[in-house]
Amino acid sequence: MNWFFITLGYSGLFPKAPGTVGSLVALIIGIPALAYLGSQLMFTLTLLITAIAVKEINKYEKLNDTHDDKRIVIDELAGMWLALSIAPGIMLDMNDIFSYENGFLIQSVMAFVFFRFFDIKKPSIIGKIDRKVSGGLGVMADDIVAGFAAGISSALVWQIILKLQLYFS
Template sequence: MNWFFITLGYSGLSPKAPGTVGTLLSLPLGMLILIYFDAQTLFLAALLISIIAIREINKYEEKSGIHDDKRIVIDELAGMWFALSVAPAMGVGFGEMSNLQNGFLVQSLLSFVLFRYFDISKPSIIGRLDREAKGGIGVMADDIVAGFAAGILSALIWQGWLQIQNIIL
């Protein structure tokens, strides 16, 4: 078991809101991958980390007997990175990151907020996965689905905003 890995550099040991702390750490890391590489790289990195995390979480649960320990936050990284690979799903230069016209920063922050909402409230299939799936798959699956839902909704909101701007202008 790799405690450093599954707690995302020990950020899961935060006494308050370890999931939010893990997601906050994941957001700029994912944004940097989008800036210096692309959405496909971020998606594949999230997929690889998810596969490794399932194995490592299974080892931890077998050893400790604890399912979905709050200190495990590698699932937040995977979910956040999947959200970012969907929206903003674009690479921008470091200097262009704060340009609100391209939507990179807005969609990244919106993906963060929506991911945390879906991860905490666990609506629909996200909650069902959280309750019924066992082991590492159970820990990871709800966050992966929450990430995709957050990314898709973020992209739809951004596109809707652009359409409203076109109508107004």
């Protein structure tokens, strides 16, 4: 079991709100990663990390006889990176990240907010997965679905913002 990996560089050991801290770390790492790698490679990397995490979390849970330890935040990285690969999934030069016109940074921040909302509130299928699926798959799957919902939500909100700008200009 790789403690550094499943706690996302020990960010899950933060005493207050480790899930939010892990999500923020994932966002900070994810923005430049997405800008350099592009959405397809980011999506593929997220799936690979998820597969490894399921195995590592299963090892941890077997050793510690506990499910979904709050210090495990690699699931936040997978959910955030999935959201990022959906929402602002465009390839940019690092100099263009802060440009308002492409919406990259705005959509990234919206993806973070939506992801935290879905991960904390666990509406619908997200909550059902959290309650009923055990092991590493259960830990990872609810965040994957939350990341998917966050990515779609932030992309839709960005499209609405663009339509409103056209309408009012």
